[in-house]
Amino acid sequence: MNPRQKSIIIRFVVVIVCTAVFVAVMLNVRDYVNRAEAMRTMEHLGEKVRQYRAKFNSTPPKSYLIGQRTDLQDVRLGDFEYRAPWIEFGASADTILAYSRKNYQFLVGKGYIVMRLDGRVEWMEKAKFETLLKKQQTQAEIELLQKPREL
Secondary structure (H helix, E strand, O other): OOHHHHHHHHHHHHHHHHHHHHHHHHHHHHHHHHHHHHHHHHHHHHHHHHHHHHHHOOOOOHHHHHHHHHHHOOOOOOOOEEOHHHOOOOOOOOOEEEEEEEEOOOOOOEEEEEEEOOOOEEEEEHHHHHHHHHHHOOHHHHHHHHOOOOO
């Protein structure tokens, strides 16, 4: 192989590697943006929960949050589970009120966007979330979530 051929091959390999790195970075950026947008939507819903609790001294029904979410016109949050029916009066502010499961690729990974009873929102890794939720769930909630949903 002459020096010119080697140079062309090296340049070709460099372009391929740079392209692969760029694609991987863009996929991670996309996942970070999607997660940030979903968390922002959940934070807005958390603020609505705080306002509702201050006014009525109880958690809002899921239909209220769905209506508020429709006003936000956000699709990145996806479906979310709402636990208010199973939360006892006087429960801790750290109790999980709502959550949305997310399966991102690469560095962002799998986890949950979690809203606490006091309206705080955070990203939680899958294992940590499942451990915490298991401590908080009642048997009735577990049974209901295991039933197949009708369309």
